[in-house]
Amino acid sequence: MPESSNPLPTTVLSGRRILLGVSASIAAYKAAPLTRLLVKAGAEVQVILTEAAAAFVTPLTLGTLSKKPVLTGFLRDAAAGEWHNHVELGLWADALVIAPASANTIGQLANGLCPNLLCAVYLSARCPVFLAPAMDVDMFAHPAVTQNLTRLRSFGNHVFDSPSGELASGLSGPGRMLEPEEIVVELERFFGGTWAR
Numbered sequence: 001m002p003e004s005s006n007p008l009p010t011t012v013l014s015g016r017r018i019l020l021g022v023s024a025s026i027a028a029y030k031a032a033p034l035t036r037l038l039v040k041a042g043a044e045v046q047v048i049l050t051e052a053a054a055a056f057v058t059p060l061t062l063g064t065l066s067k068k069p070v071l072t073g074f075l076r077d078a079a080a081g082e083w084h085n086h087v088e089l090g091l092w093a094d095a096l097v098i099a100p101a102s103a104n105t106i107g108q109l110a111n112g113l114c115p116n117l118l119c120a121v122y123l124s125a126r127c128p129v130f131l132a133p134a135m136d137v138d139m140f141a142h143p144a145v146t147q148n149l150t151r152l153r154s155f156g157n158h159v160f161d162s163p164s165g166e167l168a169s170g171l172s173g174p175g176r177m178l179e180p181e182e183i184v185v186e187l188e189r190f191f192g193g194t195w196a197r
Contacts, residue, residue, distance in 0.1 A: 010042065011041045011042055011188060012188050012191045012192040013038065013041040013042055013043045013184070013187060013188060013191060014041070014042030014043070015042060015043075015044070016042070016043045016044070016094045016095065016191060017043070017044045017046070017092055017093050017094045017095075018038055018043045018044065018045050018046070018093065018094065018095050018096075018097060018187075019046050019048060019089060019092075019093040019095070019096045019097070019121060019125075019127075020034065020035060020038070020045055020046070020047045020048070020062075020066075020097050020098075020099065021047075021048045021050075021096060021097065021098035021099075021101075021105075021118045021121070021122070022047060022048070022049045022050065022053045022057065022062070022098075022099070022100065023050050023052070023053050023098065023100060023101055023102040023104070023105035023118065024050055024052035024053045024055065024056060024102050024104065024105075025053075025056065025100040025101075025102045025134040025135065025177070026056060026134075026168045027099075027100040027134035027176070027177035028053050028056035028057045028100055029056060029057055030099070030100065030177055030179070030180055031047070031057055031062060031099065031100070032057060032061055032062060032065060033180045034097075034099055034180035034183060034184070035047060035062055035065040035066050036065050037180050037181065037184045038184060038187075039065065039066060039067070041184060041188070045066040045068065046066065046068055046071070046089070046092075046093075047059075047062045047063070047066050047068070047070045047071070048070075048071045048072075048089075048117055048118045048121060049062060049070050049071070049072050050072070050105070050116050050117075050118050051072055051073060051116065054072060059072060071089075071117055072117070073116070073117055086117060086120035086121045086123075086124050087124045089121045089124070089125075090121050090122075090123075090124030090125035090126060090127070091124070091126060093125060093127045094127055094128075094191075095127050095128050095129075095130060095187065095190075095191075096121065096122060096125045096127055096128070096129045096130070097129075097130045097131075097132070097183065097187070098118070098122070098129070098130070098131045098132065099130075099131075099132035099134075099160075099177060099178075099180075099183060100132055100133070100134030100177045101131040101132055101133050101134065102134065102135060103133075103135045103139045103140075103142075103145050105118070105119070106131065106133065106145060106148045106149060106152065107144070107145075107148050109122050109131075109148075109152060109157075110147075110148035110149075110151040110152050111148075128158065128190065129156075129157040129158065130157070130158045130159075130160060130183075130186070130187070130190075131149075131152065131157060131158070131159050131160065132160045132162075132177050132178045132183060133145075133149065133159065133160070133162045133175070133177070134162070134175065134176065134177035135175050136167055136168070136169050136171060136175055137167060137169075137171050137172070137173030137174060137175045138171075139175065140162060140173075140174055140175035141173075141174075158190075160178045160182075160183065160186060161178060162174050162175055162176060162177070162178065163176050163178065164176070
């Protein structure tokens with residue numbers, strides 16, 4: 001009798017193509033469990049890691065969890081002229097999730113700047129975009145950041161709530177990245193048609 005396989009349970013994220021953008025924040029370590037949870041839910045995950053974010057979490061970790069090479073820059077092989085096509089990536093995805101979204105990345109996206117592959121993909125994406133801000137309490141409360149988040153919402157992007165709690169600086173307040181489990185639940189609600197925002 002053949003051994004029975006135990007496939008992953010079917011969820012509303014099964015077969016969904018998720019681009020996970022990771023920007024430079026201490027909260028970048030949460031990208032590892034987020035990747036694992038998305039894959040466990042049946043999603044196909046392609047990670048885009050900014051070069052600065054690679055100081056916080058390694059491509060090896062995220063590539064192992066996503067089962068795909070992590071993209072960190074425009075060029076795949078500079079000598080051969082091979083590059084990562086941001087337009088194709090933007091068209092491929094069912095959702096772009098930027099978690100953590102640092103103050104720097106939020107500012108770049110809100111103003112149409114394109115210094116890295118993640119921002120280029122964002123500007124090319126036709127899919128829903130979700131951002132999980134992560135920064136210190138005073139940065140999060142700064143009028144420039146508040147204005148940038150308002151502007152991103154006005155573009156139709158979805159900004160997850162940033163819960164209060166202890167931050168890496170030792171201060172306490174809003175600015176924490178939404179926990180990976182909660183991000184997955186929000187995405188399930190969105191794709192399941194029960195999104196209430």
